[in-house]
Amino acid sequence: MAKLHEKVSNQRKDFLHKRSRQITNAYDGVCIEDLDMKAMSRSLNLGKSVSDNGWGMFTIFLKYKLEEQGKKLMKVGRFFVSSQTCSVCGYKNVKTKNLALREWDCPQCGNHHDRDVNAAINIRNGGMRLVNA
Ligand SMILES: [Zn+2]
Structure with missing residues (x-):
């Protein structure tokens, strides 16, 4: 074993x-x-x-x-809500706390998001802000 x-x-x-x-x-x-x-x-x-x-x-x-x-x-940072924030306009969508929701439309700007792609864009933008800070 x-x-x-x-x-x-x-x-x-x-x-x-x-x-x-x-x-x-x-x-x-x-x-x-x-x-x-x-x-x-x-x-x-x-x-x-x-x-x-x-x-x-x-x-x-x-x-x-x-x-x-x-x-x-x-x-x-771990308190950065990457999957809940619209990567285009910054709107925070609490409905995406539900992990089963794989795609969503932003109620503020109308952009359509794939949950993981949107989160990845937010993480990249967050990381780039660290570099440029
Ligand atoms: Zn938006």
């Missing part, structure tokens, strides 16, 4: 190294949301897969690989 656990752990680490290398080589900087994974797994019942901290390891790998190339990892 111990050998099997070690093998799975090494496979996961290998995967995280490869993905963080690909992302580092492809981009000049990376913006991520500074997620509280413990709180997330508690509140969303996501189970062990997120609570055993693969994300934490991934961000560590990403950070040092980026820095080796003189690039930056920008962490956007």
Whole structure:
């Protein structure tokens, strides 16, 4: 059993190294949301897969690989509501707290959003503000 656990752990680490290398080589900087994974797994019942901290390891790998190339990892604050804010006009839509809502139309500016793409744009904009601050 111990050998099997070690093998799975090494496979996961290998995967995280490869993905963080690909992302580092492809981009000049990376913006991520500074997620509280413990709180997330508690509140969303996501189970062990997120609570055993693969994300934490991934961000560590990403950070040092980026820095080796003189690039930056920008962490956007965890209280920044990336999925609830319209990336075009800034309207805050509390209805998107519902994770099942994958797409929405902004009631203020009318833009149509894919939940994840909109959140990613907000995180990028938040990270860029950190760089330019
Ligand atoms: Zn809007």
